[in-house]
Amino acid sequence: MNIPRHKLLLLILDIIIITLAVMAGHFLYFHVIYQTPNPTNDHLFHSEDFLFFSLLPFFLSYKLYRYHVILNLPRHISTLTKAIINGFAVVLFVEFLIKSKDLFSGRVLLLVILVFLFLLFFIVRVLLVPAVYQFLLNRHLVTKRLLIIGAGEYGREMATYISKSKKSYYEIIGFLDDDDEKIGHRINEWTIISSIKNINTVLANYHVKDILIAINNIENNRLNEIIRLVRSTGQNVFIVSKHFKDVSEKLDMEEVGNINAFKIRSVDKSVYDMFANIYDFIFAALAIIITFPLWIIIILAIKQSSKGPVFYKPVVVGKNQKVFKMFKFRTMYHNADTTIHKKYVESIIRNNDLTEKLTNDPRITSVGRFLRKYSIDEFPQLINVLRCDMKLVGPRPCLQYEVNVMEDWHKQRFIVKPGLTGLWQINGRNLVPFNEQIAFDIFYIENRTFRMDFEILLKTIPVVLFGKGGK
Numbered sequence: 126m127n128i129p130r131h132k133l134l135l136l137i138l139d140i141i142i143i144t145l146a147v148m149a150g151h152f153l154y155f156h157v158i159y160q161t162p163n164p165t166n167d168h169l170f171h172s173e174d175f176l177f178f179s180l181l182p183f184f185l186s187y188k189l190y191r192y193h194v195i196l197n198l199p200r201h202i203s204t205l206t207k208a209i210i211n212g213f214a215v216v217l218f219v220e221f222l223i224k225s226k227d228l229f230s231g232r233v234l235l236l237v238i239l240v241f242l243f244l245l246f247f248i249v250r251v252l253l254v255p256a257v258y259q260f261l262l263n264r265h266l267v268t269k270r271l272l273i274i275g276a277g278e279y280g281r282e283m284a285t286y287i288s289k290s291k292k293s294y295y296e297i298i299g300f301l302d303d304d305d306e307k308i309g310h311r312i313n314e315w316t317i318i319s320s321i322k323n324i325n326t327v328l329a330n331y332h333v334k335d336i337l338i339a340i341n342n343i344e345n346n347r348l349n350e351i352i353r354l355v356r357s358t359g360q361n362v363f364i365v366s367k368h369f370k371d372v373s374e375k376l377d378m379e380e381v382g383n384i385n386a387f388k389i390r391s392v393d394k395s396v397y398d399m400f401a402n403i404y405d406f407i408f409a410a411l412a413i414i415i416t417f418p419l420w421i422i423i424i425l426a427i428k429q430s431s432k433g434p435v436f437y438k439p440v441v442v443g444k445n446q447k448v449f450k451m452f453k454f455r456t457m458y459h460n461a462d463t464t465i466h467k468k469y470v471e472s473i474i475r476n477n478d479l480t481e482k483l484t485n486d487p488r489i490t491s492v493g494r495f496l497r498k499y500s501i502d503e504f505p506q507l508i509n510v511l512r513c514d515m516k517l518v519g520p521r522p523c524l525q526y527e528v529n530v531m532e533d534w535h536k537q538r539f540i541v542k543p544g545l546t547g548l549w550q551i552n553g554r555n556l557v558p559f560n561e562q563i564a565f566d567i568f569y570i571e572n573r574t575f576r577m578d579f580e581i582l583l584k585t586i587p588v589v590l591f592g593k594g595g596k
Contacts, residue, residue: 180212287382433459456493519544
């Protein structure tokens with residue numbers, strides 16, 4: 126993995142700052158506050174030396190090595206504060222576990238070090254680093270080449286915006302476009318270099334590492350073809366398009382020359398997927414055990430409300446379009462006709478409508494209506510997680526007749542296992558158009574991490590408790 130030089134230098138600077146803060150804290154504590162020699166064999170000294178480096182993963186998680194965060198003063202201060210506090214919480218927790226005596230003095234030392242951390246990071250990171258970075262930008266000593274896909278009105282607009290941004294380090298080398306008649310023409314100071322299909326040759330000739338797809342007036346399927354082609358180059362790919370409008374507005378996106386963009390990541394997710402399967406299994410097992418008394422109550426309520434089995438087990442489509450039986454608590458009368466639902470969802474997919482559930486559906490029982498509103502009917506899908514058919518977080522599973530009317534680009538959601546909850550469930554749930562749901566799913570697939578999974582699970586709780594978007 127190639128780490129950009131500026132990020133590596135900033136990481137080294139952070140290590141130096143943490144080291145200096147720890148040393149200064151020990152000096153002040155032992156030689157000024159208590160005026161006693163600092164014993165070299167003191168356990169707290171050694172733990173401080175290493176535990177405070179737990180701040181670095183939080184710095185990475187809060188994107189503190191990205192230039193658009195560094196140059197955005199309010200965001201830089203906010204995220205830096207959160208990262209330091211979270212890292213300090215880890216130190217405090219570990220110190221509490223390993224130190225049983227003299228807790229008060231240990232906490233005083235930790236607080237002294239915390240003060241030095243805030244002081245040094247504010248002086249160096251908030252004041253000096255952005256000033257140095259802006260100085261280098263102004264003299265064009267920090268530059269990166271950018272190729273733009275799409276020479277239409279939107280592409281030209283993005284190019285102009287990026288080139289005029291004082292916070293952008295990009296040098297735009299030109300455009301690629303589908304329209305062969307445009308090739309060779311100039312747009313302001315840039316040239317439409319070639320056709321999109323010749324992207325590999327252009328990248329080799331111009332030594333470009335970053336690519337921006339900026340197209341609005343295009344069919345989703347064609348946009349997906351372009352994304353696949355550009356992604357195959359292995360370079361950094363960013364997308365700005367009305368097709369990802371809701372995703373750009375509601376999620377923390379990447380920035381390209383001060384523009385929010387959807388980043389396609391060419392990163393191997395096999396390690397993440399392996400460990401995600403393990404913690405999904407453990408979490409699902411624990412969740413079933415903890416909520417089992419509730420399951421008994423629900424089972425009795427379903428049995429009391431109508432005749433039929435407790436579980437509804439439709440055949441759904443999962444990863445790589447393989448089918449499996451999904452478990453749900455039955456919310457409809459037994460053997461209810463599915464024709465109404467089939468026509469309804471087919472219309473939603475074809476017309477890109479909001480994915481609201483059918484209102485006043487006579488097939489749903491009184492108990493089922495309550496279970497659906499708060500998504501309690503989906504609890505048995507924890508069984509599917511144990512059977513490795515599903516994950517806790519991921520795109521929702523689909524019925525076969527839904528897949529039959531999907532466009533090709535929609536089917537990217539089948540790259541990963543389906544999940545109990547996902548990004549669009551916490552960003553509008555049933556109030557999001559179908560194509561935007563797919564865009565949320567694609568964003569999750571490209572950017573999935575343990576932190577993202579944890580955040581989605583936490584944000585799902587209030588959505589379920591208050592029944593937001595559920596019917």
